[in-house]
Amino acid sequence: MRAGGEALATAAVLLLLATAPSAAEANDGAAALEVAQMDDAPQRPLEPRYQPAPPQEKSSYNDSYIFAATRGVANSTMVPAVKVLLFPLTVPIDIVLLPFAAIGGLFG
Numbered sequence: 001m002r003a004g005g006e007a008l009a010t011a012a013v014l015l016l017l018a019t020a021p022s023a024a025e026a027n028d029g030a031a032a033l034e035v036a037q038m039d040d041a042p043q044r045p046l047e048p049r050y051q052p053a054p055p056q057e058k059s060s061y062n063d064s065y066i067f068a069a070t071r072g073v074a075n076s077t078m079v080p081a082v083k084v085l086l087f088p089l090t091v092p093i094d095i096v097l098l099p100f101a102a103i104g105g106l107f108g
Contacts, residue, residue: 065102
């Protein structure tokens with residue numbers, strides 16, 4: 001068994017070496033890349049294509065209390081079938097607690 005495994009490994013290495021590109025082929029691609037970059041174009045600093053969005057202004061109102069139970073179920077790692085069963089329970093609870101959550105957001 002062991003001799004067969006060594007023969008198989010040797011055959012795999014020989015096959016890999018036979019199909020690998022030679023160093024000369026790899027250098028041809030690098031030379032083409034150098035030629036493509038040797039234009040007389042002016043050099044300029046690299047800049048991002050899109051400017052990042054400005055940061056949002058910090059709000060004094062905390063909206064994490066509104067529909068907190070429903071958001072907690074939606075963001076959990078539960079099985080999606082269990083989430084579907086829990087939504088009919090959490091949505092009415094969140095609607096009943098909505099006035100308290102809205103007032104709580106002013107203080108939180």
